[in-house]
Amino acid sequence: MNRLAALLLSMIMTLMLLAPAAGWVESEAAPAAPDAAKQFEALRQKGILDGVEDGSAGLHRQMTRAELSAVLVRLLKLKPRSSAPSYEDTGSHWAHEQGYIEAVTASKLMEGVASRQFDPDGKVTLEQLAATLVRALGLPAETDPQLTGKVSGWAAGFVATARNAKLLSEHPDYTQAATRDILTMALTAADARLAVPALSAGPAGD
Known part of the structure; x- marks a missing residue:
């Protein structure tokens, strides 16, 4: 009986030692969620975005x-x-x-x-945001867009290009109003592309 108890105790201790390592590997592999608050602050420092009336980022407000x-x-x-x-x-x-x-x-x-x-x-809709950023970067609108979300006919090519360029994530309805957190992440991606000439045709002319 004592030998069985000792064996069980040994197995439990072994599992306890292995568990943290397994958990660490899993957390390292999981992708980090975009931090819109940090991205907003970076864009505010560049003078691209500013806060709302109370000085906060207002990330859940519409634009x-x-x-x-x-x-x-x-x-x-x-x-x-x-x-x-x-x-x-x-x-x-x-x-x-x-x-x-x-x-x-x-x-x-x-x-x-x-x-x-x-x-x-x-209010700015997701598809309007996509169209303006695609134009701003000088990217061509997709001629044969493949989308699953609801989108207006005129905007489908712009939304597809914005998705492919990682300016927007996938949404079920692109006719809905865009919130400032979505705008922040889209602007961060656009700003990064503008910093690398090969990724855009350059900003539209003045």
């Missing part, structure tokens, strides 16, 4: 089209354009007054949602 126009100008170092508004709904908007909307319009990065309507306070 407006006016805010995206400002981000694109900073990302690509475009010159803000102070000119007569191209749209009927932007004349007194801060993004027009600071030259962001006209800059992205002239660079063909963003366009109106209807005739002479920019909808500056409208």
Whole structure:
């Protein structure tokens, strides 16, 4: 009986010694989740992103089209354009007054949602984000996109290119509004590609 107990004790001790090693290997192999907060801070240091009203990153908030126009100008170092508004709904908007909307319009990065309507306070959708970043990087839109999520016909090629370029992860519905954490990770990927000329055709012209 004593020999059996000693044998069981030896087996238990052996398993306890092996368990930490096995757990360490498994945790090392698991991919780390993207840290949007750290990426946001890096982009804030570069002057590309800024916080919301209370100074926080606001990563779970949605992004407006006016805010995206400002981000694109900073990302690509475009010159803000102070000119007569191209749209009927932007004349007194801060993004027009600071030259962001006209800059992205002239660079063909963003366009109106209807005739002479920019909808500056409208929410940016995932497919709109994909289209603007693909244009910003000078990448060609896929001509035969293979996607599983819901996407508008006009945006399918842009979304497929954004997915292949790792600007966006897979989503079930690309017509949904993009949150600032998704924008942060997409901008980080775009900024990295802009730093390597071979990965993009360069930013759109001013």
